[in-house]
Amino acid sequence: MLLLTTAIAAYRWLTPTNKSTDADRPALATVTLGDIEETVTAQGKLEPKEYVDVGAQVTGQLQKIQVKIGDNVEAGQLLAQIDPRIYAARVAADEANIKNLQAQLRGQQAQALFARQQYERNRELLVSHGVSVQDFQNSEFTLKNADATVAALEAQIEQLQSTLNGDKTNLGYTKIYASMAGTMVDQKAREGQTLNANQTTPMILQLAKLDTMTVRAQVAEADVMRLHPAMAVYFTTMGSGERRWQATVRQILPTPEVINNVVLYNVLVDVDNRDRQLMTGMSAQMFFVLGKAEQVPLIPINALGARDRRNDSDLGDAYRVKVAGPDGGEKVVQIGLRNRRFAEVRAGLAVGDRVEPPAGGEDKIKNRRKDPGPLGPNAAPGVPRL
Incomplete structure (x- = not known):
């Protein structure tokens, strides 16, 4: 009896089994109907669109x-x-100097008038030899000298007037x-x-x-060429819960910032802030919408096989997949929009088709089934989780 039991146990241990458990079976990916959105993500900072630093002149x-x-x-x-006292004193000093020069000017103008009268009289007397030529020349010199002094005083007054205007301006700047x-x-x-x-x-x-805020988003050089002005974008902030702010791209600045050898381009997005919920310096998670579609066939991204560039068409990029089932086989599918989880099927597969994932993709599909996250294929899977 002991020998019989031992033989049966040895037979069972040495004989391989052909039974397979559910865990050993490959996880199949099913084409489902749902919504998808393809986005470029970036980090951004909020700042007022219009602001001014008020300084002292x-x-x-x-x-x-x-x-x-x-x-x-x-x-x-x-x-x-x-404190305006220094500038007020300068203005008072300028005004006093101008008054002094104006008084000198009036006196010099009187002298110039007297010199002109003497010159005119001597010129008439010179014709009848009533005065000598030297006296006439002296009166002419005196007249020209008086006129020059008048012109000099007028120039000084203009200079002081300019200084006064500058000092008054500085006084106003106080x-x-x-x-x-x-x-x-x-x-x-x-x-x-x-x-x-x-x-x-x-x-x-x-x-x-603060009625209009600007998000300054930093986009990597690999993604910036996919963006353009007027593109739809939405973003969330820390603590905003489920709220999204919708906006459009205003401008892509041409000069990049290089941070740790990473080239980043600033993309400016304006958003209405009349409710004053957005504040300066807040961080924003940006989603630039490249495209979206509703109720289209979707396939998990990891179920796609190798890309077939020979069959790329206007419908999208081509990939080879292995369809499960007795009538299955390798097919070429045209893929349109995609995100980190799903891809849009534009041709080659129908809703309900099941696909065997390529090597290395099974574990990822299993993990997705165990933890689908807050978004399923029928609930806008194009929104990445933060």
Whole structure:
């Protein structure tokens, strides 16, 4: 009996089994009907579309800031006051110097008038030999000298008037007004601080119009050629939940930024912000929409085999797939839109067809079935998960 049991156990151990479990069977990919969206993703930062850094054009102590951060201001409203006493004193000195020169000018004009009268009288007397030629020449010299002095005084007055205008302008710069309507979003100087405008323009505060914000997205050079102005785009922000902001591309800046040897191009996107939910400096996850389709045949991206460039057509890129079933075999399918999970089938397969994944693609399809994520093939699979 012991020998019989031992023989049966040895037979079972040595004999291979042909039974296969469900886990050993290849995971088949099924063509389903759903929505798809192909996008280019990028990171972006929010900033006001229109803003201005308000600075000081004159040197002096900042006496008063009339507004606070968050205040709405109108164009022409007084924002800050710099100590005006030095500039007021310069204006007073210029005005006094001008008055002094004007008094000298009036006296010199009187002398010039007297010299002209003497010159005219001597010229008439010279005809009748009533005066000598030397006396006539002396009166002529005196007249020309008086006229030259008058011209010099007038030039000095013009020069001082120009200096006065400049000093009055600087005096006006001690009061800083808003150049546009907006919101005070930043304060860079404090009351009592001395501002030095001789070398650089000291910034006092920043005004911005917050009704329209701009997202400055950085797009890799491999993707930027697929974008164009007026392209549809949407984005999300941290903490925004399910909310998406819809917008269009305004501009693609031609000069790139190179960060750690990575070439990135700035793409500007304007978005309405009248509800003031978007703030300066927020991070945005951008999705530039290259194309989308609704209720079209979809196949998991990892179920596609090798690309067949000989059969590429206007319908899309061509791939070879192995159809499962007794009537199956290798087929060429035309693929249109695609994302990280699915591809649009434009020709070659129908909804319900099952495809055997290529080598290396089975495990990925199994994992997708175990964890489909928040989006299934019938629920806009074109939206990547953040």
